[in-house]
Amino acid sequence: MILKADQIGWSVRGTSIVRDVSLTVAEGEMVGLIGPNGSGKSSLLRLLSGVLRPATGQVWLEGRPLAHMRRREIAQAMAVVEQQAETTDRITVRDAVELGRTPWLSALRPWSDVDNAIVTEALAMVKMSDFATRDWATLSGGERQRVHIARALAQRPRVLLLDEPTNHLDIHHQISILQLIAGLSLTTVIALHDLNQAMGCDRLGVMHRGHLVALGPPAEVLRASLLHDVFGVRASFLTDPADGARIIRFHSLS
Numbered sequence: 001m002i003l004k005a006d007q008i009g010w011s012v013r014g015t016s017i018v019r020d021v022s023l024t025v026a027e028g029e030m031v032g033l034i035g036p037n038g039s040g041k042s043s044l045l046r047l048l049s050g051v052l053r054p055a056t057g058q059v060w061l062e063g064r065p066l067a068h069m070r071r072r073e074i075a076q077a078m079a080v081v082e083q084q085a086e087t088t089d090r091i092t093v094r095d096a097v098e099l100g101r102t103p104w105l106s107a108l109r110p111w112s113d114v115d116n117a118i119v120t121e122a123l124a125m126v127k128m129s130d131f132a133t134r135d136w137a138t139l140s141g142g143e144r145q146r147v148h149i150a151r152a153l154a155q156r157p158r159v160l161l162l163d164e165p166t167n168h169l170d171i172h173h174q175i176s177i178l179q180l181i182a183g184l185s186l187t188t189v190i191a192l193h194d195l196n197q198a199m200g201c202d203r204l205g206v207m208h209r210g211h212l213v214a215l216g217p218p219a220e221v222l223r224a225s226l227l228h229d230v231f232g233v234r235a236s237f238l239t240d241p242a243d244g245a246r247i248i249r250f251h252s253l254s
């Protein structure tokens, strides 16, 4: 077990947002979080990352309670790509990715060629090397998203938490970013809206009104009855003749 949520809950002004969620993520596993808008996916990710503190229950990172760990220790182990992370600072793309090295730097461990190489590699991994000297503010939404992912990769984490990382990306970059993330062999929890893309995860957790209502392999979780009850859609299952992969088509209930 590398990341574990043990019966965690979180409320805002008396309204329960995440309720009694238990989840264990194994080393190298990619767990997808799916669920309708407002079901609690981002809040759960923020609880797992330590940005929010659970009101009940506890999060464990590599066997230690997250609440007892220092920010820097957490950041050396775990990187987060949040939705709509913005900065108003005038920085270049490379500066933005260099921020990923912050948890590793200290007076005794100043910036070095190793950090430069890691940043260069992270930019290349998301295919943003050509943008390194560009002003971050001039990037498109999809380009910014790739820079955020590069910043997280430059952190060299063992655990990666991503909130809808394919948001804003065109289909080519959606596929290449998901392939990149899957190929990293990191322990990953990723919130996704595209349920066909979510099928590429090792396991899927389904959030519904703050509860984790299902958790298991995609083919077991993504059943017509669950898609009806949680998402309010009718689903039909097709098979891609090219490779036998399962594809879901969605229809309104009316």
Ligand SMILES: Nc1ncnc2c1ncn2[C@@H]1O[C@H](COP(=O)(O)OP(=O)(O)OP(=O)(O)O)[C@@H](O)[C@H]1O
Residues within 6 Å of the ligand: 012, 017, 035, 036, 037, 038, 039, 040, 041, 042, 043, 044, 207
């Ligand atoms: N700080 C807050 N104050 C008040 N309500 C909040 C706060 N944070 C989250 N919520 C509410 O909690 C619910 C869950 O939000 P959350 O962002 O976790 O959902 P989500 O599943 O990620 O949604 P989406 O798919 O739309 O991104 C929503 O109804 C949201 O309005």
